[in-house]
Amino acid sequence: MSARMRFILSVMVLGLLMTGPFLLTAMFVWLETKGAERQTLVEVVAPHLPIGTLLTLVGFGVGVAVLRGLFRQYVQGLLRMAENLRLMLGANRGFRVEPEGPPEVQQLARAINELAEQRDSLTADVEAQIGRAKASIEEERNRLAALMSELTQSVVVCNLDGRILLYNNRARLQFRALSDAPAVAGGGELIGLGRSIYGVFDRTMIAHALDTIQQRLRRCGQAQANFVTTTRAGQLLRVQMAPVLSAEPAMAEEAREDARPESAIEAPGTAVEGEASAARTITGFILMLDNITRTFENESRRDQLLHNLTEGNRASLGNVRAAADMLEYEDLTDDMRRRFRKVVRDEVEAMSARLDDTAREFADSLKARWPLEEMLGADLIAAARRRIEERLSLPTKLEEVDEAIWLKVDSFSLIQALTYIASRLSDEFGVREVRFRLSAHGRLVHLDLIWSGQAMSTETVMSWELESMNIEGERTPLSVRDIIERHDGEMWLEREKVRHRAFFRIVLPAARPQEQLESESFLRGESRPEYYDFDLFQWSERSHELDDRPLSALTYTVFDTETTGLHPSQGDEIIQIGATRILNGKLLRGESFEQLVDPRRPLSPESAQIHGITREMLRGQPTIDKVLPAFHAFAADTVLIAHNAAFDMRFLQLKEAETGLRFDQPVLDTLLLSAVVHPNQASHRLEAIAERLGLTIIGRHTALGDAIVTAEVLIKLIPLLAEKGIVTLRQAREAAEQTYYARIKY
Amino acid sequence: MVKKILIADDEPNIVISLEFLMKREGFEVLIANDGEEAVQRIRGDRPDLVLLDVMMPKKSGFEVCQEIKADPALADIRILMLTAKGRDTEVAKGLALGADAYMTKPFATKELVERVRELLER
Numbered sequence: 001m002s003a004r005m006r007f008i009l010s011v012m013v014l015g016l017l018m019t020g021p022f023l024l025t026a027m028f029v030w031l032e033t034k035g036a037e038r039q040t041l042v043e044v045v046a047p048h049l050p051i052g053t054l055l056t057l058v059g060f061g062v063g064v065a066v067l068r069g070l071f072r073q074y075v076q077g078l079l080r081m082a083e084n085l086r087l088m089l090g091a092n093r094g095f096r097v098e099p100e101g102p103p104e105v106q107q108l109a110r111a112i113n114e115l116a117e118q119r120d121s122l123t124a125d126v127e128a129q130i131g132r133a134k135a136s137i138e139e140e141r142n143r144l145a146a147l148m149s150e151l152t153q154s155v156v157v158c159n160l161d162g163r164i165l166l167y168n169n170r171a172r173l174q175f176r177a178l179s180d181a182p183a184v185a186g187g188g189e190l191i192g193l194g195r196s197i198y199g200v201f202d203r204t205m206i207a208h209a210l211d212t213i214q215q216r217l218r219r220c221g222q223a224q225a226n227f228v229t230t231t232r233a234g235q236l237l238r239v240q241m242a243p244v245l246s247a248e249p250a251m252a253e254e255a256r257e258d259a260r261p262e263s264a265i266e267a268p269g270t271a272v273e274g275e276a277s278a279a280r281t282i283t284g285f286i287l288m289l290d291n292i293t294r295t296f297e298n299e300s301r302r303d304q305l306l307h308n309l310t311e312g313n314r315a316s317l318g319n320v321r322a323a324a325d326m327l328e329y330e331d332l333t334d335d336m337r338r339r340f341r342k343v344v345r346d347e348v349e350a351m352s353a354r355l356d357d358t359a360r361e362f363a364d365s366l367k368a369r370w371p372l373e374e375m376l377g378a379d380l381i382a383a384a385r386r387r388i389e390e391r392l393s394l395p396t397k398l399e400e401v402d403e404a405i406w407l408k409v410d411s412f413s414l415i416q417a418l419t420y421i422a423s424r425l426s427d428e429f430g431v432r433e434v435r436f437r438l439s440a441h442g443r444l445v446h447l448d449l450i451w452s453g454q455a456m457s458t459e460t461v462m463s464w465e466l467e468s469m470n471i472e473g474e475r476t477p478l479s480v481r482d483i484i485e486r487h488d489g490e491m492w493l494e495r496e497k498v499r500h501r502a503f504f505r506i507v508l509p510a511a512r513p514q515e516q517l518e519s520e521s522f523l524r525g526e527s528r529p530e531y532y533d534f535d536l537f538q539w540s541e542r543s544h545e546l547d548d549r550p551l552s553a554l555t556y557t558v559f560d561t562e563t564t565g566l567h568p569s570q571g572d573e574i575i576q577i578g579a580t581r582i583l584n585g586k587l588l589r590g591e592s593f594e595q596l597v598d599p600r601r602p603l604s605p606e607s608a609q610i611h612g613i614t615r616e617m618l619r620g621q622p623t624i625d626k627v628l629p630a631f632h633a634f635a636a637d638t639v640l641i642a643h644n645a646a647f648d649m650r651f652l653q654l655k656e657a658e659t660g661l662r663f664d665q666p667v668l669d670t671l672l673l674s675a676v677v678h679p680n681q682a683s684h685r686l687e688a689i690a691e692r693l694g695l696t697i698i699g700r701h702t703a704l705g706d707a708i709v710t711a712e713v714l715i716k717l718i719p720l721l722a723e724k725g726i727v728t729l730r731q732a733r734e735a736a737e738q739t740y741y742a743r744i745k746y
Numbered sequence: 747m748v749k750k751i752l753i754a755d756d757e758p759n760i761v762i763s764l765e766f767l768m769k770r771e772g773f774e775v776l777i778a779n780d781g782e783e784a785v786q787r788i789r790g791d792r793p794d795l796v797l798l799d800v801m802m803p804k805k806s807g808f809e810v811c812q813e814i815k816a817d818p819a820l821a822d823i824r825i826l827m828l829t830a831k832g833r834d835t836e837v838a839k840g841l842a843l844g845a846d847a848y849m850t851k852p853f854a855t856k857e858l859v860e861r862v863r864e865l866l867e868r
Contacts, residue, residue, distance in 0.1 A: 318760060318851030318852040321852040325854070326766050326767060340766075343763070492812075492842060494842060505842065509835070
C-alpha cells in the first residue's frame with residue numbers, strides 16, 4: 001500500500017471516529033423517544049444542528065491537519081531519508097543525511113551518519129591494505145623481472161604446458177642465433193610470451209628432465225637437471241632446468257613428512273596417500289641456456305689432441321722402449337742394430353712433432369665438457385625401467401642393485417641407449433623380459449642389462465652398438481657406442497651359460513656425490529623489466545578446446561599483407577607481411593614480424609601509390625618461399641586475425657601447394673566482427689572503425705602499421721562482442737559468418 | 747717342443763722388436779698384420795700364445811679375442827693383449843672377453859717375456 005493510500009485511509013478513519021459516536025448516540029435517543037416526546041426533541045435539537053455540524057467540521061479539519069503534519073514528518077521524511085541512504089550506499093558514498101524534522105528522526109539521521117563514517121573509514125583501511133599488498137607484489141615482480149633481464153645467462157620460464165611466460169633479453173638474442181631464418185623473423189617465431197618451448201626443444205627431453213627433477217624432489221626437496229641438446233639449426237645448447245614449485249602444497253607436504261612415522265603405524269591408508277602426493281606440485285620450470293656449440297667444438301678438438309698425445313705417444317714409447325731393450329743385446333748383427341736405431345729415431349721424431357702440435361693447439365682451446373651429472377644409480381635404473389615399460393611395453397625386473405652407487409651420467413642419452421638395446425632385444429630376439437643389475441667394482445660400476453633366451457653373434461652386437469639409434473620412430477644421430485664413449489665407459493656382451501642367459505655389461509666410472517653450487521649471475525647494464533606475463537601460470541591449454549575458450553583468453557597473431565594488386569588468382573603477389581601478437585588481452589608490440597618480399601613480378605603503379613613500396617625497396621629481399629615458413633612458425637598455435645581476412649588468407653592459401661605450409665588455425669576477421677557489433681553503420685573500413693572506437697591511427701598502409709591498428713581494434717571489439725553475448729571463439733565465428741560481408745569471395 | 751707365438755700388430759716398429767725378442771727367447775714366431783689375418787693364422791697354425799694388439803685394422807683385438815674364446819676348439823690358446831690405451835674400462839673389457847693377460851704400452855720387454863713364460867707354463 002502506498003504512503004498516499006495509507007494517508008487517505010487514516011483521514012477516513014479520523015472522520016469516522018469524530019462523527020461515529022455522536023451519530024450513534026443520536027440514533028439511540030431517536031429510537032427510544034416516541035410520539036410527542038420525539039416532536040419536542042426535534043424542536044429542541046433542530047435549531048442547534050448547524051452549529052454542531054460546524055464544530056464537528058472544524059474539529060475534523062484540525063484533526064486532518066495534525067495527521068498531515070505527522071505524516072509528512074514521520075512517513076514522508078523517513079522515505080526521503082531512505083532514498084538518501086540508498087545514495088550513500090552506492091552512487092555517492094560521501095553523501096550525508098541532513099538531520100531535520102522531529103527530534104527522533106534527527107537522532108536516527110545522526111546515528112546513520114555515524115554508521116556511514118565508520119563504514120567509510122573501514123573501507124578506506126581495507127583498500128589501503130589491498131593497495132599496499134598489490135604494490136609490494138608488483139614491486140617483487142618487477143624486481144624479479146629486472147633481475148632476470150640483467151642476467152648474462154639466458155633465462156626462459158615456462159608453465160607445465162611448455163608455454164613461455166618469461167624470457168630475458170639474452171635469451172632473445174640466443175634464440176635469434178638458433179632460428180633457421182634469422183634474417184627474416186629475428187628469432188621472433190621461436191621466442192615470445194605464450195609460445196611453446198617445444199618449438200625449440202624436444203618434448204620428450206623436457207619431460208625426462210622434469211621426471212628427473214620430480215624424483216630428486218622426492219629425495220631431498222630441491223633439484224635441478226642438466227642436459228645438452230642439438231637444435232634444428234645444428235646448435236649445441238647446454239640447458240639447466242630448475243622447477244617452479246607451488247608454495248602451498250609444499251608446506252603441507254613438509255608437515256605430512258614429519259607426521260609420517262606415527263601415521264604409518266596407526267593407519268597404513270594415510271601413509272599410502274602421503275606417498276602418492278609426496279611429489280611437490282611443479283607448476284612450471286626455469287631453463288637456463290648456454291650455447292656451447294663453439295666451446296664444444298673446441299672441446300672435441302682438445303679431446304682429440306689429448307687423445308693423440310697420450311695414446312699416440314704411448315704406442316711410440318712402447319716401440320722405442322722395446323727397440324732400446326733389444327739394443328742391449330750384445331749379439332746383434334749390424335743390420336738389426338741399424339734397424340732398431342731407426343725405430344728409435346723415427347718414433348722419437350714422431351713424438352716430438354706430436355708434442356709440438358699439441359702445445360700449439362692447446363694454447364687457444366677452451367674448457368668445456370659434455371656435462372655429465374651425478375645421479376643415484378638406482379634412480380637411473382628406475383627411470384630406464386619406466387621408459388622401457390612405457391615405450392616398449394616390455395616388462396622389467398630388478399636383480400641386485402647396489403643402492404649406494406652414484407654415477408656420473410647424461411641420464412637422457414644413457415636411458416635412450418638402454419631403451420634402444422631393449423627394443424632390439426624384444427623386436428629381433430623375442431625377448432619378453434629384461435632385468436637390471438648394478439654393482440660396484442672399485443672405481444668402476446657395472447650396469448647389466450640381462451635377458452634369457454637365444455644367443456646372438458658378436459657381429460649383431462657390434463651392429464647394435466654402431467648404428468644410429470631409432471626407437472619407435474624417434475631418431476637420433478647418436479649410436480650406443482657414441483653414448484658409451486661420452487660417458488668414458490665400455491660395453492660388451494657376456495653369457496651366463498649355466499642359467500641360459502646373457503647380459504650387456506656397461507662399465508661406467510663411479511662418482512662421488514658432491515654438493516655443487518655455481519652462481520653465474522652478474523649484474524649488468526640498466527635494462528628494465530620486460531618480456532614477462534605470469535598470468536600464464538594459470539593457463540592450461542589441455543583443459544580447453546580452442547573453440548570454447550573466451551575471446552579474451554586467446555593468443556592472436558594479427559597480420560596484414562601488402563600486395564602487388566587486388567587479384568590473387570590472377571597472379572598478384574605478396575610484397576610485405578606485417579604481424580603482431582595479442583596475449584591475454586595485451587598487445588605485444590615488442591614481438592612483431594615485418595618483412596618485405598620479392599614478388600618476382602613487376603609492381604603496378606597504382607598499388608605503389610597505396611603502400612609506397614618501390615621496386616628498389618624489394619630488390620634483394622627474400623622470396624615468399626623463404627618468408628612464409630618463418631611467418632608460419634610465428635603464427636603457430638595462435639588464432640589469425642586480419643581486417644578483411646578473406647583477402648589475405650586467399651594469398652596465403654594460393655601458396656600452400658608451393659610451400660607445403662597450411663595455415664589451418666582459426667581465423668577471425670575484424671571487418672566481420674565490426675559488422676556484428678555495429679550492424680547499422682555504413683562503413684567498416686579500418687579507418688572508419690578505428691575512428692568509431694576512438695583509436696588514433698599511425699603508420700597506416702605499412703603491413704605492420706595496419707596490423708597494429710587491427711590488433712587495437714580487436715582488443716576494443718572483444719568487450720563490445722561480450723555485451724552481445726558473444727564470448728567464445730565459436731560464437732564469434734558463427735556470428736561473423738551470418739553478416740552480409742561474409743559472402744564476398746576473392 | 748718349441749712353442750709357437752703369434753704376434754698380431756699392424757705397426758712394424760713394434761713387430762720388429764717383438765719378433766726379435768721372441769725368437770731370441772727360443773719361440774717360433776708367426777706374424778699377422780691385421781685382425782682378420784690374426785684369426786686365420788690362429789685357426790690355421792694353432793699358436794700356443796697370441797700377442798694381440800687392440801687397435802688393428804679390419805678387426806679389433808677385442809673382436810679377435812671374443813671369437814677365439816667362443817670356439818671351444820681354440821680354448822687352450824693363451825691371449826696376451828697389448829694396448830696403447832690405458833683406460834681402466836678397457837682393461838676390464840679385455841679381461842672380461844677372455845684375455846689371459848693385459849699389458850699397457852710402454853712395457854719393459856723383460857716383463858713381457860716373464861708374462862709370456864708364465865702363461866705358457868700354466
